[in-house]
Amino acid sequence: MTKVITYGTYDFLHEGHIRLLKRAKALGDYLIVGVTAEDFDKSRGKINVGQSLMERVEAIRQTGLADKIIIEEYEGQKIDDIRRYEADIFTVGSDWEGKFDYLNEFCKVVYLDRTEGISSTEIRSQNQELRIGLVGETNIVNKFKNECRFVNGVKVSGIFANGTGYLDDELKKLISETTSFEALIDKSDAVYIASKPSEHYNQVKTALENGVHVICESPVCMTQSEFSEVSAIAEEKRLVLMDGIKTAYSIAFNRMMLLIKGGIIGETLSVDTTCTSLMDIDDNCLPPHIWNSICAWGPTALLPIFKILGTDFKQIMKFSKTLPSHRDFDLFTKVSFLYDNAVASIKVGQGVKSEGEMVIAGTKGYIYVPAPWWKTDYFEVRYENPSDNRRYFYQLEGEGIRYEILSFLNLIKGKVSYNQVSPKISSKIIRIVEEVSDTK
Numbered sequence: 140m141t142k143v144i145t146y147g148t149y150d151f152l153h154e155g156h157i158r159l160l161k162r163a164k165a166l167g168d169y170l171i172v173g174v175t176a177e178d179f180d181k182s183r184g185k186i187n188v189g190q191s192l193m194e195r196v197e198a199i200r201q202t203g204l205a206d207k208i209i210i211e212e213y214e215g216q217k218i219d220d221i222r223r224y225e226a227d228i229f230t231v232g233s234d235w236e237g238k239f240d241y242l243n244e245f246c247k248v249v250y251l252d253r254t255e256g257i258s259s260t261e262i263r264s265q266n267q268e269l270r271i272g273l274v275g276e277t278n279i280v281n282k283f284k285n286e287c288r289f290v291n292g293v294k295v296s297g298i299f300a301n302g303t304g305y306l307d308d309e310l311k312k313l314i315s316e317t318t319s320f321e322a323l324i325d326k327s328d329a330v331y332i333a334s335k336p337s338e339h340y341n342q343v344k345t346a347l348e349n350g351v352h353v354i355c356e357s358p359v360c361m362t363q364s365e366f367s368e369v370s371a372i373a374e375e376k377r378l379v380l381m382d383g384i385k386t387a388y389s390i391a392f393n394r395m396m397l398l399i400k401g402g403i404i405g406e407t408l409s410v411d412t413t414c415t416s417l418m419d420i421d422d423n424c425l426p427p428h429i430w431n432s433i434c435a436w437g438p439t440a441l442l443p444i445f446k447i448l449g450t451d452f453k454q455i456m457k458f459s460k461t462l463p464s465h466r467d468f469d470l471f472t473k474v475s476f477l478y479d480n481a482v483a484s485i486k487v488g489q490g491v492k493s494e495g496e497m498v499i500a501g502t503k504g505y506i507y508v509p510a511p512w513w514k515t516d517y518f519e520v521r522y523e524n525p526s527d528n529r530r531y532f533y534q535l536e537g538e539g540i541r542y543e544i545l546s547f548l549n550l551i552k553g554k555v556s557y558n559q560v561s562p563k564i565s566s567k568i569i570r571i572v573e574e575v576s577d578t579k
């Protein structure tokens with residue numbers, strides 16, 4: 140008996156897949172089909188597979204072509220599978236020509252012609268085309284634009300900015316095509332807002348009132364009452380209003396939150412976060428696109444505290460050092476929180492340098508995330524006995540921005556209803572920004 144093995148994601152199973160499976164089957168007597176799991180696909184950079192693993196497996200089963208279906212979960216598994224199932228032939232489409240020659244050592248490798256003119260990527264794009272307009276001109280806007288390329292079905296419709304900040308050549312060219320915020324809204328289904336925090340409220344409100352979904356860099360507004368107002372508009376119009384703290388969407392950060400909820404360090408007693416990025420800040424001439432420290436870093440630093448300990452703290456204590464000539468610009472801020480059964484602190488600054496780490500202490504052990512923790516791809520769970528320590532690593536693609544875009548898309552398409560940054564958290568973040576600004 141000749142056993143044939145083949146692999147694929149098989150998202151929205153199409154004619155190209157079926158033709159390949161038929162020809163693969165014809166190469167032998169027994170066909171094994173490996174379906175790639177989401178996590179493995181993500182680590183390979185394929186991030187928005189539209190169907191769940193179960194749906195994809197079921198679609199393959201229904202073709203009746205596979206004698207056995209297996210799940211591909213890790214790098215190097217193909218060799219294991221070929222040995223385990225004693226496969227004689229490994230086959231895939233010609234888009235992979237040459238890539239699997241190393242398997243010749245274990246079985247025969249056959250590349251079959253790929254069917255022209257159809258792919259899962261195309262089907263996903265047709266299903267989900269979303270036009271996103273960009274607002275603002277900090278470096279993050281360039282990154283966001285670049286990351287849109289990795290999410291099928293998202294298209295940048297234009298950018299609204301005045302051109303004084305840093306934009307790459309591609310965005311500079313786009314600027315002249317959009318002369319007002321309203322013009323951008325007209326050609327967008329959604330907007331990504333990364334303008335100055337003081338401009339957020341008006342832009343978010345205008346976008347929502349015109350039926351456009353919003354993802355906005357945190358803080359979404361400068362006061363809690365403004366935020367309540369825009370949240371109510373979003374709810375009434377059934378639009379997505381998403382807080383753009385990119386750390387919230389990274390895989391490692393989310394796994395860490397789940398482990399903590401599952402009790403891996405016992406009861407959490409303290410959370411301490413530090414975020415700094417030393418900038419050349421000139422007291423006499425402050426560039427308009429530089430945010431003060433509590434706006435630039437506060438939301439990120441506060442996120443794990445509010446996610447783990449909740450938003451019902453009893454008391455806060457704050458300290459800020461501000462620029463002598465700009466009292467609203469904090470070079471450094473520390474805020475300490477007192478909860479019923481825990482404490483927490485953030486240290487943020489753009490005029491200070493410190494170790495950008497996070498430590499979460501519990502009754503059984505602690506979690507240590509090395510700098511820069513907000514780009515979490517690695518963390519350690521440490522115990523009294525070091526031999527019990529565990530290390531966790533999850534590849535972070537594109538600083539988490541592409542997962543953020545994908546979450547936004549999924550919320551808009553109604554595929555998920557859970558927002559990683561709840562309105563309650565967004566609102567409390569704004570309250571802290573308000574309180575820190577009060578000291579000036």
Ligand code: CTP
Nearest residue numbers: 147148149155159231232253254257258259260
């Ligand atoms: N395949 C094919 N002809 C197509 C599309 C896919 O022969 N038009 C083959 C691939 O070469 C592979 C298998 O089908 O051997 C599974 O491919 P998969 O990556 O799941 O499908 P794609 O449509 O290429 O997916 P994507 O667009 O996400 O890359």
